[in-house]
Amino acid sequence: MTGPTLQPPSEYFFERYPWNDRRVLFCMALLMACSDFLASPIIFFPFLFVIPVALMAWNCGLRTALWLGAILCLIRFCIQYYWGIPYTLPVAITNAILRLAILFFITFLCGRLSEQTQALRARVRTLEGLLPTCAYCKDIRDEEGEWQQMEEYVASRSAAQFTHGICPKCVAKHFSDVVSPDEKKDAGAKH
Known part of the structure; x- marks a missing residue:
């Protein structure tokens, strides 16, 4: 029985703290909304809303990020309304819907x-790194120091399945008394 594997630290900076913390990303989004408000009605930075929402989608899940995006679009609409919308209300609503979409x-x-990247990493992580192997029987030592058969070790960490047979070289070497001379020649010719 194997325990849960530890996730190695990510090589990407945006998957480590503080960029993967919901509270930090939410505060970043609110800070960007405040800067949008303080910049006056003429200058606005709605493209900055993409940064915390994209980080939230990558690190915290799609549903949370969609909620944050909706909240930020609503805040942006309210800021425009507070400053006095420079165009008609239907145009402002259309802009808000486009921004939201x-x-x-x-x-x-x-x-x-993010989901696809995580799935690919999980597949790659199943069998990577150095495997301590017995030089004689080829068993593999796992993380707990227990020795397992190579087939058992690989099958428990991947989708690989093993079948067994005997290669022609081993047939000729180990079963020479059972195999006919013609079969030995065929086995030798294949190698």
Whole structure:
């Protein structure tokens, strides 16, 4: 029985603290919304909303990121309303819906890419690194120091399945008294 494997630290900076903490990302989003408000009605930075939402989708899940994106779009609409919308209300609502749709699309892409990346990492991580192997019987020592047959070790950590047979070289070497001379010649010719 094997225990849970420890996740190695990520090589990507945006998957480590503070970029993977929901509270930090939410505070970052609110800080960007405040800077959007303080910049006046003429200058605004809605593209900055993509940063915390994309990080949230990558590190914390798609649903959380979609909620954050919706909240940020609502805050942006309220800021425009507070400053006095420079165009008609239907145009402002259309802009808000477009902003929300684009932000949701980017969030969805980041979330799906994160899921696929995690799945690929899990597949790669199953059998990587150095394997301590017995020079005689080829058993492998696991993380707890227990020795396991190579087939058992690999099968428990991957989707690989083993079948067994005897290669022609081993047939000729180990079963020479049972194998006919013609079969020995065929076995030797294959190598």
